[in-house]
């Protein structure tokens with residue numbers, strides 16, 4: 097690939113361009129257009145308290161309504177967005193969209209739950225992140241407790257001075273911080289000691305078949321215990337079966353998110369779920 101052949105190589109423009117670079121070349125162009133033409137949309141997936149089946153919060157998940165290819169999942173374009181820096185304006189779009197919807201739901205008298213957004217390490221590690229969150233909350237007159245953010249362990253590997261300040265400032269605003277895909281990053285546990293974070297989200301890969309896969313069972317129950325002892329909330333993601341749910345309940349993990357309860361759905365559908373009284377199943 098051109099990238100592997102060194103900086104001054106113009107391979108990318110030659111006829112030997114492979115399918116991957118062809119795709120990213122055009123996808124980058126299309127992503128820029130998507131921002132201008134407002135082609136992104138936010139889906140919402142509830143998190144449920146398994147003891148009551150009530151919706152306690154929801155995760156906002158981006159989709160791309162591509163004019164030619166239809167609904168594109170984030171796995172297809174987030175990596176390129178990260179690589180090109182387009183993740184910054186995409187993330188700003190998402191934050192604004194979520195605030196707009198919270199205001200809309202509030203005006204329509206719908207009982208609100210906190211909405212969590214995924215924040216890329218690039219954005220989280222910018223020194224003005226918390227300030228921008230504060231500004232948008234003020235602009236939309238929203239309480240910080242209505243917003244949560246999910247960061248990955250990579251966001252906490254580099255410990256710039258202001259990371260601590262960012263976390264502190266978010267805490268002051270009442271914005272909760274969760275570690276997403278917990279256990280899949282390259283980081284050590286040290287950050288759990290340095291930073292006051294609100295919770296962890298156990299990655300889907302550890303939840304799969306926990307009732308029959310003993311490694312996943314051990315890892316998951318250890319993670320639940322770790323979180324409890326650190327007084328952190330714990331959410332299991334990707335819960336698909338009743339067996340998985342029962343295991344989690346038995347091990348004292350009651351906050352769950354997954355297809356068993358609800359798939360991510362467009363804002364209007366999620367709004368209907370909220371209006372129905374926060375009770376799934």
Ligand code: C2E
Nearest residue numbers: 157158169170171190214215216334335336353354355360
């Ligand atoms: P994530 O933050 O870990 O989100 C959870 C993913 O698991 C979502 O995929 C969700 O649809 C999927 N999921 C939830 N429950 C189940 C289940 O029971 N079974 C299965 N098989 N999957 C389940 P999605 O929406 O495709 O998002 C993928 C990833 O893209 C997200 O992983 C997140 O890392 C990233 N992403 C999504 N939206 C944004 C965004 O607005 N900004 C940024 N920076 N990243 C985003």
Ligand code: MG
Nearest residue numbers: 155214246276
């Ligand atoms: Mg997430």
Ligand code: MG
Nearest residue numbers: 276277297333
């Ligand atoms: Mg995750």
Ligand code: MG
Nearest residue numbers: 276277299300
């Ligand atoms: Mg993930």
